[in-house]
Amino acid sequence: METLYTAEALSTGQGREGRAQTPDGRLDLVLTAPKELGGSGIGTNPEQLFAAGYSACFHSALNTVARARKIKVEDSSVGGRVSLHREGEGYKLSVELEVVIPGMDHEAAQELADAAHAVCPYSNATRGNIDVTVTVSDD
Incomplete structure (x- = not known):
């Protein structure tokens, strides 16, 4: 396995009540x-960060697959929803990804999204571990 890039971050404080920073200073949160879990909701939280990272990575995979197939994709978007669930004594995540590709037939867009799901690094990391739903929407 060839390493192409390594990201690094440090979490300090009390986890959900603290700070996350990268050594280069580009991320300092x-x-x-969230209020729903008894917090102030003033800062961000791990689920929001995971939703942002997964949706961005999936969008990149979608565009990579489209380019490889010589399909022109313009003004596309990928929305991510990450839900935290209680499961027994612990917790579990689930993810919903909503893909929008304006001007593309729904079936063709779903096929492209499914192909992106097969190659996306986040999808590969979570496959079999959490429920991930990929849906194509027209808006």
């Missing part, structure tokens, strides 16, 4: 639990 206050972390707080």
